[in-house]
Amino acid sequence: MRLLLPPPVVVGFGFLLLYAGAKLFPALNVTFEGQDALALLFLIAGLAIGGHALFRFVLARTTFNPTTPDKAKVLVTDGFYRVSRNPMYVADVLLLLAFSTYLGTATVFVVVPAFIWYLTEFQIKPEEDHLTRLFGQAYLDYCARVRRWL
Secondary structure (H helix, E strand, C coil): CCCCCCHHHHHHHHHHHHHHHHHHCHHHECCCCCHHHHHHHHHHHHHHHHHHHHHHHHHHCCCCCCCCHHHCCCCCCCHHHHCCCCHHHHHHHHHHHHHHHHHCECCHHHHHHHHHHHHHHHHHHHHHHHHHHHHCHHHHHHHHHCCCCC
8 A cells, every 4th residue: 555644644734734824824814704604614514524424434343444444344335425435535625624714824725635636646546446456346336436535
């Protein structure tokens, strides 16, 4: 697997980059009416989607550890997994959007695409390789029905 850093570490790094961007480039910060409400909406959506996705893994009694996809026992395809093959990572993006909206930093337009690219290349694609080996045609059929992100 090409995993360099576990996804929670990458999310933490994203938070640090957003915070640093807000402090180092204050000219790129914006404020607008409803900013806190929008940040809260992103936060609630991220926590709800991430929590639900994690709960589906717990119910299926399979691993949710992103560093050990080879230990998966069940292919989870219900709940938010009907809309995205990676709702936990979608939730991470929503949390980054919540923080960047709260800060008002335009560095989000660099940090979030970089986060998505990094996770896709170094986490998701290797996971997909493992899941294809584990679940074969069932996983390939799932991939044909459900998009990687949204």
